[in-house]
Amino acid sequence: MNLKLGYIQIRDIQFAKTSAIKDGVLNVNAKELEALVLEDENFASVKFDIARPGESVRIMPVKDVIEPRVKVSGDGDIFPGMISKVQTVGSGVTHVLKGAAIVTTGQVVGFQEGIIDMTGLGAEYTPFSKTLNLVVDFTPIKNLTPHKYEESLRKAGLRIAYEIGKLGKEITPDEVKEYEFLPLLESIAKYPNLPKVGYVQMLQSQGLLHDTYVYGIDMKLSLTTMLSPTEVFDGAILSGNCVSACDKNTTYHHQNNPVIEDLFEQHGKTLNFCAMIITNENVFLMDKQRSSDWTAKLTKYLGLDGAIISQEGFGNPDTDLIMNCKKVEEAGVKTVIITDEYAGREGTSQSLADADPAADAVVTGGNANQVITLPPLKKIIGSIGHVEKIAGGFKGNMAKDGSITVEIQAIIGATNELGFNRLSAR
Amino acid sequence: MVKEVERAGIPVVHICTVTPISMTVGANRIVPAIAIPYPLGNPTKSMEEEKQIRRKILLRSLEALSMEVSEQTIFEMK
Amino acid sequence: MSKLKVIHYINQFYAGIGGEEKADIKPELREGAVGPGAAFTAAFGDKAQITHTIICGDSYFNENLEKAKKEILGFVKKVKPDLFIAGPAFNAGRYGVACGTICDLVQSELGIPVITGMYRENPGAEMFKNSVYIVETNNSAVDMRNAVPKMAKLGLKIVKKEPIGASIEDGYLPNGVRVNFFDTDRGSKRAVDMLVKKLAGKPFTTEYPMPDFEKVPPNKAIKDMSKVTVALVTSGGIVPYGNPDHIESSSASKYGEYDITGVMDLTESTYETAHGGYDPVYANQDADRVLPVDVLREFEKEGKIGKLHHKFYTTTGNGTSTKSSKAFAKEFAQKLLYDKVGAVILTST
Numbered sequence: 001m002n003l004k005l006g007y008i009q010i011r012d013i014q015f016a017k018t019s020a021i022k023d024g025v026l027n028v029n030a031k032e033l034e035a036l037v038l039e040d041e042n043f044a045s046v047k048f049d050i051a052r053p054g055e056s057v058r059i060m061p062v063k064d065v066i067e068p069r070v071k072v073s074g075d076g077d078i079f080p081g082m083i084s085k086v087q088t089v090g091s092g093v094t095h096v097l098k099g100a101a102i103v104t105t106g107q108v109v110g111f112q113e114g115i116i117d118m119t120g121l122g123a124e125y126t127p128f129s130k131t132l133n134l135v136v137d138f139t140p141i142k143n144l145t146p147h148k149y150e151e152s153l154r155k156a157g158l159r160i161a162y163e164i165g166k167l168g169k170e171i172t173p174d175e176v177k178e179y180e181f182l183p184l185l186e187s188i189a190k191y192p193n194l195p196k197v198g199y200v201q202m203l204q205s206q207g208l209l210h211d212t213y214v215y216g217i218d219m220k221l222s223l224t225t226m227l228s229p230t231e232v233f234d235g236a237i238l239s240g241n242c243v244s245a246c247d248k249n250t251t252y253h254h255q256n257n258p259v260i261e262d263l264f265e266q267h268g269k270t271l272n273f274c275a276m277i278i279t280n281e282n283v284f285l286m287d288k289q290r291s292s293d294w295t296a297k298l299t300k301y302l303g304l305d306g307a308i309i310s311q312e313g314f315g316n317p318d319t320d321l322i323m324n325c326k327k328v329e330e331a332g333v334k335t336v337i338i339t340d341e342y343a344g345r346e347g348t349s350q351s352l353a354d355a356d357p358a359a360d361a362v363v364t365g366g367n368a369n370q371v372i373t374l375p376p377l378k379k380i381i382g383s384i385g386h387v388e389k390i391a392g393g394f395k396g397n398m399a400k401d402g403s404i405t406v407e408i409q410a411i412i413g414a415t416n417e418l419g420f421n422r423l424s425a426r
Numbered sequence: 427m428v429k430e431v432e433r434a435g436i437p438v439v440h441i442c443t444v445t446p447i448s449m450t451v452g453a454n455r456i457v458p459a460i461a462i463p464y465p466l467g468n469p470t471k472s473m474e475e476e477k478q479i480r481r482k483i484l485l486r487s488l489e490a491l492s493m494e495v496s497e498q499t500i501f502e503m504k
Numbered sequence: 505m506s507k508l509k510v511i512h513y514i515n516q517f518y519a520g521i522g523g524e525e526k527a528d529i530k531p532e533l534r535e536g537a538v539g540p541g542a543a544f545t546a547a548f549g550d551k552a553q554i555t556h557t558i559i560c561g562d563s564y565f566n567e568n569l570e571k572a573k574k575e576i577l578g579f580v581k582k583v584k585p586d587l588f589i590a591g592p593a594f595n596a597g598r599y600g601v602a603c604g605t606i607c608d609l610v611q612s613e614l615g616i617p618v619i620t621g622m623y624r625e626n627p628g629a630e631m632f633k634n635s636v637y638i639v640e641t642n643n644s645a646v647d648m649r650n651a652v653p654k655m656a657k658l659g660l661k662i663v664k665k666e667p668i669g670a671s672i673e674d675g676y677l678p679n680g681v682r683v684n685f686f687d688t689d690r691g692s693k694r695a696v697d698m699l700v701k702k703l704a705g706k707p708f709t710t711e712y713p714m715p716d717f718e719k720v721p722p723n724k725a726i727k728d729m730s731k732v733t734v735a736l737v738t739s740g741g742i743v744p745y746g747n748p749d750h751i752e753s754s755s756a757s758k759y760g761e762y763d764i765t766g767v768m769d770l771t772e773s774t775y776e777t778a779h780g781g782y783d784p785v786y787a788n789q790d791a792d793r794v795l796p797v798d799v800l801r802e803f804e805k806e807g808k809i810g811k812l813h814h815k816f817y818t819t820t821g822n823g824t825s826t827k828s829s830k831a832f833a834k835e836f837a838q839k840l841l842y843d844k845v846g847a848v849i850l851t852s853t
Contacts, residue, residue, distance in 0.1 A: 124686075146785065195703045207463050207783035244754060244780070244822075258692035265693075270700045283462035283782070285443055306703045308695050315822060316444045316462055323446070336699040338691055341712065344825030345755070347682035354450050355714045361702050362712040363695040366684040369755055369825065391754035391780040391822070407755055408684075419691025424711055425682045426670040427739060427819075429720045430833030431848050434841055437723040438737075442852040451826075453850075454722035462853050464786040465740070467793030480792065480799045484849070488808060491847050494725045 001091045001181045003230035006072070006173030010100040013050050013132045021167050026100055028134060033160055037136070042152040044139045049381045051103070051118050051133040056378035058122075059135055061113030061386060062412050063104045063150075064157050064239055065128050065250040068097040068165035071234065078165060079235040081216025083158045090181075090231035095168040101131040101252055102164065104157035105382035106138040108150050108209065113390070114245020114412040115374070115404075122374040125414040127421065128252070135381045136160060146242075150209055154240050158251070179264055181228045184274055184302060191272040195305040198275035199229065199259055200295055200328070201418075202320060204241055204248060204312040205280035211240040212249075212312075214278065220287075224279040224294035229260040237278070244391040246368045246414040247340050249312050253413065258420050259308055259338070275302050279324065281317040288320050296327035310338040311417045314368070318353040329358040340365035340415035341425055345407070365415035366423040368392070369407050376402030428453040439487045441465060445500050455490040456500045457483060508552035508663060511583055512541045513576070513590040513606055515599045519559040527563035527598075531572060533579040534559065540648060544589065547656035552663075556583050562598040565605075573609055580610055587663050592621030592651045593628060595643040600628030607636040619659035621651045624677055633677040637662065640677050678713075732846035735813035737836070739821030739829070740787065740794035740853040741779030742770070751820060753780030759819035759832040761839070764812075769798040779820040782853050794851055813845050821852060 009024055016027035030048040037046045051057040071077045074092015077084030107113060116128045123129030136157065140149050182190065203212040205220035212219045214227075214237050227236060237254040260276070267273040277298050279291045299307055307328055311321040318339070325337050341351035341364055351367070384404075388395050392409030399405070408414040415423060429452040431438040440453035443465055448456045459465030466480045482503065490501040516526045518539040537545050537554040544554055558579050565572045580588060588610045590603035600622045607618035612635075621639035622629050629638055639658060641651040654675040661668060670685040671678045687694065694711070701708040726732055743751055749760050767774075770791035777787040777794065792798045800812045817836045819829065840848065 197699065197703075209783050209785075258690055259695065262690075262692045262696045266696055266700065271696075271703070283443060284460075285445055285458065288444070288446075306699050308699055310695075316447060319444050319446050334699070334702050336695045336702065338695050339712075341682055342755070342825060343682040344827050346825075346827075348680060349825030349827035350715055351682060351712060353447050357714055359714055360710055361698050361708060362710045362714075363691050363698060364711045365691055367682045370684050388750070389753055394752050394755075394757060395750040409754060416691070419693070419695050422686045422688070422690050423684060424670075424687040424691065424694070425684045426672045426678060426711065427737065427829045427833035428850050430830055431737070431837050431840070431850065432720045432723060434834075434837035435723060436837065436840055436845060436848050437726055438848040438850055440850050440852065444852075448852070452719045454720070459851070463783045464793040465851055465853055466796045466799075467786065467790065469786050469789070469793075473790075476790075476793070477799065480796050481802075484796055484799050484803065485808075487849055488729050488803075491726050492729055495722045497722075498719070 001228045001230045003091055003179045003233060004093045005177045005233060006093060006095045007098040007175045008095055008168050008171050009174045010097050010132055013100060013134055019167055021171050026097065028164065033163065036159060036163065037156050040152050040156060042140055042144055042148060044141045047137040049135045049137065051135055051381060053118060053130050055118045057118040057381060058377040059103055059105060059116040059133065059381045060384065061105055061107050061382055061390065062116055062245065063106050063108060063113055063153050065252040065412065066102045066157050066161035067252045067255045068100055068102065068161045068168065069235065069255065070095045070165040070169045072169055076234065078162055079158050079238060082155070082213060082238055083162050086215055088231065089234035089236055090228045094234055095171065095173055097165060097168050099132055101128060101133050102157055102161045103128065103133045103135045104138065104153055105135060106153050107386060108146050108153065108242045113242065115410050116412050117374055117377060120375045120377065121372055122411055125408050125411045125423065127413050137382055146209060150240065150242060158238065179230050181230050187272055187274040191268060194272040196274050196303060197263065197271040198277060198299060198302060198304045198307045199263055200277045200279060200307050200309040200324060202279055202281055202309065202311050202317065202324065203237065204243060206283050209242040213238045213240050219280045220282050222280065224277060224291050224298060226275065226277050226298065229276045232257050232260060243313055244409050245412045246409045247313055247365065247417050249416070249418060250413065253416060253418055253420055258418050259310055275304060281313065281320045288323060292320060292323035292327050295324050296331045299328050299333045300331040304333045306334040308336050308338065314340065314342055315353055322354040322356045322359060326356050326358040336361040336363060338363045338417050338419050340417050341367045342369055343367045345369050345371050363419060364425050365417050365419065365421060366425045368409040368415045371405060371407055374404045374406065437491050439490045441483060441487055449498055454495055454498050456498070457487045457490055458500065458502060459483065507550065508586040510552050510554045510587045510589060511556045511558060511580060511585040512537065512544060512554045513558045513603065514539055515602065516559065516561045521559070527561045529561035530564055531558060531560040531575045531579065540652065543648060543652040544656055547653045551660055552587065555585065560602065562602060565602040566598050576606055577609060577613060580614060580616065585616060587659050588616050588618045589655060589659055590620040592639065592641045592655065593626060594641055594645055594647065595623040595626055597627050600626035601631065604628035604632030604636065608632055611636055617659070617662040619655050619662060621655045629677055634680045638677045639675050726847055729809050730807050731810045733811045733813050733844060734800065734809045734847045734849060735840055735845040736795055736797065736800065736816040737848055737850045738795050738818050740851055741777045741820035742775055742787065742791045742795040742818050743778050745774050745776050747778045751778045753778055753820060754822045756820045756824045756828065759817055759836065761815055761817055761836065763815055764797060765814045767797060768801050770795060779853060780822050794853060813843065
């Protein structure tokens with residue numbers, strides 16, 4: 001599969017009468033988008049706002065972050081199986097509105113959505129303080145169940161991103177990157193002397209509110225399987241996640257999966273990136289055993305020499321991570337795992353819920369329990385109501401001046417386990 | 427937590443879904459549960475059936491507490 | 505600002521007195537810097553000054569431990585320095601142990617900031633790395649010029665109570681405290697680089713070494729369950745509706761103790777979960793799915809257990825550090841013992 005990603009650099013977002021991209025400025029007609037959102041009867045109202053890097057703005061509670069992309073040529077369309085019909089994506093040309101993001105806010109579970117600060121200390125911990133954010137703040141109708149609300153919210157965010165992405169279809173990109181992913185045997189024939197490396201991505205699939213969708217299928221219902229990493233760039237994997245903000249993968253993280261990017265970077269030089277395996281993190285032990293068995297089986301069958309395994313979330317998924325690592329190593333495939341830590345506020349506690357000597361090569365996204373104080377910011381988009389109850393918050397954590405003390409757990413993407421950030425710990 | 431209760435001299439049975447974590451944290455008597463959001467239930471079943479499931483797991487737990495163990499033991503459901 | 509006062513501890517060899525044959529010399533207090541002290545003086549610049557040096561033979565220290573400790577502590581008490589430095593000891597075993605021992609003592613007994621330096625395989629490193637900051641050095645004195653500035657810098661940071669960076673940033677041996685820092689490369693690139701090294705059989709350093717989990721031997725079985733008071737404990741965060749003690753949804757800083765005298769069944773309107781790590785819908789509908797009070801009440805009636813204890817203990821396991829949950833359990837285990845509870849059923853989500 002060959003995919004060209006054309007990056008259109010977005011310099012600003014403005015509300016305007018006509019939606020269009022002009023000289024790198026994304027003009028958005030909010031009325032049109034509002035009408036689109038309100039087609040879903042589960043929403044009572046919706047508000048649009050813009051948050052730019054450096055502005056004194058706090059966005060919370062954040063549900064998802066999505067990058068607008070559009071399919072220019074090649075099979076299928078963006079967000080297959082969820083927004084567009086099911087057809088294999090990952091080849092042809094896709095345009096990316098680089099620097100822009102759709103941020104959806106809404107309180108689904110209350111404590112499982114996160115914070116994005118556009119300036120100050122908190123901004124250093126989230127990648128979305130550096131993007132131009134079109135923030136969509138939803139109000140659901142009364143008595144909507146959390147599960148239905150999550151679904152509506154997820155789809156609304158994706159639809160908006162899809163619509164905005166379309167504005168980039170005719171624009172000439174500022175930069176084009178080409179990614180080639182060959183069938184296994186061809187890849188081995190092309191690079192006979194390079195180690196065969198795979199990527200095992202673990203996807204959060206803990207229950208109705210902690211889910212990830214692949215071509216529209218709820219990943220907890222799937223066996224461990226494979227796809228081309230280029231498909232991921234076209235939105236084949238989507239977040240349906242309401243879980244601790246710091247280490248859930250938003251849809252934006254999937255679209256820009258850094259492990260895939262960095263493996264491609266070394267592809268043909270120090271390694272042969274020739275397989276991508278996706279597996280789940282279910283709540284039943286039987287599922288954990290089956291899925292990790294399957295992961296190991298596939299790595300062995302493919303004849304891989306090495307694999308990077310990335311986790312999503314923490315707690316019981318630590319077991320899935322360790323099972324995957326141990327079994328893949330037992331299959332004779334060398335592993336590096338990417339995780340994050342819950343070492344306590346003092347940093348003195350056990351970082352992971354599970355451990356095994358086989359996991360001798362670990363990359364960490366940092367200790368999620370680290371406590372920081374976020375300065376008061378002038379504008380709040382969304383609502384600050386649940387700041388005490390948010391995962392990583394605690395009673396009385398908001399001072400009179402509006403500053404908030406939280407664990408970085410509460411910040412979107414702070415300890416991301418795809419290795420999206422520079423944060424680490426020792 | 428389970429290890430501290432054990433250390434205090436009180437026999438303890440750990441009912442938990444992810445038994446490997448239970449092994450790692452050092453529980454000695456382990457009884458497998460149903461699923462993480464509902465260790466002792468199953469919302470797809472009727473309330474009566476659910477209670478039966480809960481009863482079975484707890485009866486197994488009482489057995490576990492009544493049995494001598496010399497090392498970490500998982501008491502699988504019969 | 506006046507210069508900070510520093511005492512430097514060295515052995516007979518670095519004092520230029522002699523090698524092994526002089527290793528039995530008794531502790532001695534001298535004014536000013538001696539031997540490697542000159543390098544520290546340079547590194548400290550105008551910020552600090554070595555006013556005194558303590559010299560002690562390695563054999564004397566280790567063979568007359570209690571006496572040596574007392575004598576050296578006496579010197580330090582007299583001078584009252586702002587900072588106490590020892591070594592660096594590199595890979596000299598007895599010297600390393602002496603540096604670690606005396607630093608630990610000065611820090612805990614006198615509350616004076618301390619810093620030492622040694623090679624990671626020095627036995628003193630394993631013994632003291634978790635109690636005092638030990639700057640990591642190479643295995644020989646050739647590394648003196650790298651080690652001294654690092655020790656001086658970290659020492660001053662400790663005195664000034666500045667935040668200490670991660671071990672890799674400030675150059676000390678990992679001490680069991682995980683500290684966040686921003687690395688040069690993003691995590692995914694670090695992972696790819698690490699894998700390339702691992703595949704090539706080259707040395708690589710994991711960012712998180714796997715811990716050893718300690719085990720506790722099992723208690724004796726219960727002979728007759730029908731005579732025993734059984735208590736319920738959960739990490740599933742079940743609390744009375746409204747979460748009266750505000751137990752955090754994640755990283756709990758406390759546990760709850762709740763009376764269930766007369767409670768036969770947990771219902772949607774009376775109990776809920778405070779846990780933020782799993783889908784809470786099912787536990788909120790019927791908390792017995794996590795904390796099985798209903799069935800244990802039946803067991804009580806049927807005589808399968810003596811009694812269900814009238815209190816249950818609860819916290820959220822989600823993101824809560826092992827250390828906190830250990831402390832909670834240690835505390836309520838004593839309460840359970842006091843209340844003559846004979847067995848515990850602990851449920852986790």
